[in-house]
Amino acid sequence: MNGAQALIRTLVDAGVDVCFANPGTSEMHFVAALDDVPEMRAVLTLFEGVATGAADGYARMTGRPAATLLHLGPGMGNGLANLHNARRGRAPMVNVVGDHARSHKRLDAPLESDIDAVAGTFSSWVRRSLAPADVAADAAEAVAAIANGGIATLVLPADVSWEEGAEVARPLPARPRPRVAPSVVEEVAAVLAGSEPAVLFLGADAVTEDGLLAAGQVSAGTGARLMTETFPARTARGAGLPDVARLPYPPEMAMAALAGTKHLVLAGATAPVHFFGYPGVPGHPVPEDCTVHVLSEPGEDGGAALRALAELAAPDARPELLEASRPELPTGELTPRAMAAVIGALLPERAIVVDEALTSGVGLMELTSGAPRHDWLALTGGAIGDGLPMALGAAVACPDRPVIGIQADGSAMYTISALWSHAREEADITTIVCDNGSYAILQHELSRVGAAGDGERAAKLLDLGGPGLDFVALAQGMGVPASRATTAEELADQLRAALAEPGPHLIDAVLR
């Protein structure tokens, strides 16, 4: 058995049975070995950033890592932005990065670059397999190392892949998630028993159904307000769950949301900071006289900690739950809010919403909060171009659930070739492009940072209108049925039709 065969078999045995791939010459034995291990599903992408974003989406929906197959340093570089997002969301992932054969390495061939240095910036585990006899054990260790989140990068020299002498390695026991000590729960309970205003700030496993219900119980019993991080990796939402606000993105709104808070209790979240620094604005929204308490860190068993806290601090309380409610279908002008209302009115049960709406997301959270239960995936690391790939990964992870991508136009172009993979995999994804013809978030930020010049040249650099992007043509060019909506009614009709038919669709929502 060669190294590639042993590697793939070991990954499958360890539960990694999907690989988002964009292979090159140095990965040809891996590709060939896929025919020997049919349990590994390979999903072809046309760009590595699609592969890494898809692996992120897959991990968020399954809790398990997918593999990626990337072609040397430049291929890994193409995947880097979405690896960054995955790192920030703590998604587990196993990157397999092909490299030159060991004998070829010292020749400094044209594709040679420092893979290990770049991999170190986003990986929690990096190893270069040095021999066919090692590669399977390396792979088993990679999977075990990221059981509680994080990216493992295995650099695979071509000859380690092609040489014989490899053997399958058995899965290693996964380290259990660290549990939170009872004393920590008791301390937090004591804080919440006081009368000072407190916020329970939620992320990671505290925004699952179980986590939210426990948090809701705590809130009902103690009066602590609930709030989630601005961009949690995956949030359970909808009717039957507590109504939990997100910390707003704009610094002033975030500071207002936390004003007066004396105790900020972190559950699966880190203390919030603003996305960017701005002249004359503090770097984070936590009030100066607010004490930060850690119930659980991301990666710890925050769900159990929240349940323990609920039993201790609010044993008899019942969480206040959202009743089923949907906005009315709007008519007329297709504003961002009208788009949000259409989505809220039609969102199907068990939908997976991939949210890269950015500035066009006005009202989106509010108008979907009482919809049937769904999951919401956000842009964890701020590196735009995550939405279309993540939707692919979510659809591969959950083929029986509809995926709705709400996608800013400028961001869509970073990884637009993901649409081809949507079509190829016949993935049940409906992408709604928020088509405002501009980098609207940057137009806002240009004034936001207090930049003096708002002359013609600066403005032109934030405008996508010359020429306009025709997302219907782009989608159709990659095999995805597409249509254009210019009124709220058209969007509703087209969304209904797209949801009624399996497979990918794209709706170009031309916003006013």
Added chain:
Amino acid sequence: MNGAQALIRTLVDAGVDVCFANPGTSEMHFVAALDDVPEMRAVLTLFEGVATGAADGYARMTGRPAATLLHLGPGMGNGLANLHNARRGRAPMVNVVGDHARSHKRLDAPLESDIDAVAGTFSSWVRRSLAPADVAADAAEAVAAIANGGIATLVLPADVSWEEGAEVARPLPARPRPRVAPSVVEEVAAVLAGSEPAVLFLGADAVTEDGLLAAGQVSAGTGARLMTETFPARTARGAGLPDVARLPYPPEMAMAALAGTKHLVLAGATAPVHFFGYPGVPGHPVPEDCTVHVLSEPGEDGGAALRALAELAAPDARPELLEASRPELPTGELTPRAMAAVIGALLPERAIVVDEALTSGVGLMELTSGAPRHDWLALTGGAIGDGLPMALGAAVACPDRPVIGIQADGSAMYTISALWSHAREEADITTIVCDNGSYAILQHELSRVGAAGDGERAAKLLDLGGPGLDFVALAQGMGVPASRATTAEELADQLRAALAEPGPHLIDAVLR
């Protein structure tokens, strides 16, 4: 004056007056300052890999650096593959990478990542500007540091950009290119005076017009064969220049091309190695009993060294020059060779050819060798997705010259949004997509590496046919007029029409 204003003014004063940009929030003051320094031309791209590839193409055609403007670590990551190509081709370039404000850095905001570590893998000069008072001097140093090729990366914290207190810095004197010592020229002349078979192996400035004419003179006088690197950054070609073969890409062909060579004299080139290692194949094509001599390294003044060598070794010889000749226009089936013949028949004078044809490039060099004088830009680093961006940069550099991109279909998808910038800049670029519906090079490589499995699953991972990519729709969706050619006659008609009309065009050449 704030840091951004001083930075841009300093760059312009140092001769850097084009910036390929994909800005984000942290670069908003740079964007605003563009209105204060109108001499800086900003070219918007929708993806950072387009910006870096364009800067590479610009540098190849002008010999001068362009700037890029990239958004933090993930933006730089998106640009990494084409930064790799630029590094391999020794293109000068100044990256400006925006980063968090200094006060925000320690907060580990979502977009935080290790910019400096990644920049170090492709840059020959890296600096993080620490204060507004430093940034202009840093910029002047960046430009001077890469006068002879290489990438300078300047990390620009947002507050260094927005704070007042900066002053413009004067350009630093550029280090002259190192000259080759006369003794080196004499040693090489002595080798070539012998009777053993020699090859003059050319790259960098040895494949300019002057370099090639001097090399041709040496060849005519000494019998040394001429050969260029497989993928030189820029080669002068066409009637009136010596006929110089490229070292072939496939290992066996490369070894055959150098078989029997006893002396390999490097002029602006490094000793050749195969792109990849293969089982049972040596890593490079240089025969074991061949001595390698260095006339000039890339970055040295190889043109002067070649002229000195010509005067010393072949003072009375005259180079053998290609006569003007074009293939006849083919008819019927549109094979790769027919495509090459159409291009050879119609290539306009002073064209810039951007070659990312890969497997579809069969016969391309041969059938264009006697065409009117033109420049040929190749994929220096092997990171695919360079062609469309590089064409943009070449067109911005040389607005009075037609640019012809010969573009493999699979590779085109990595940076397809470059077409939008072609349209926005009204760049005179005709892109011919070699549409064979597959990663043909990988199908070849799969058999080439001796991989056992050629089953269905491996094959599917190299096939772009399900669904087919409609490049006409993709181009039109980004504002580029496009057509489809399925016969040699159609390609000829469409290429003629595209060349007759200024601005961008795309022809989808459906190859048999």
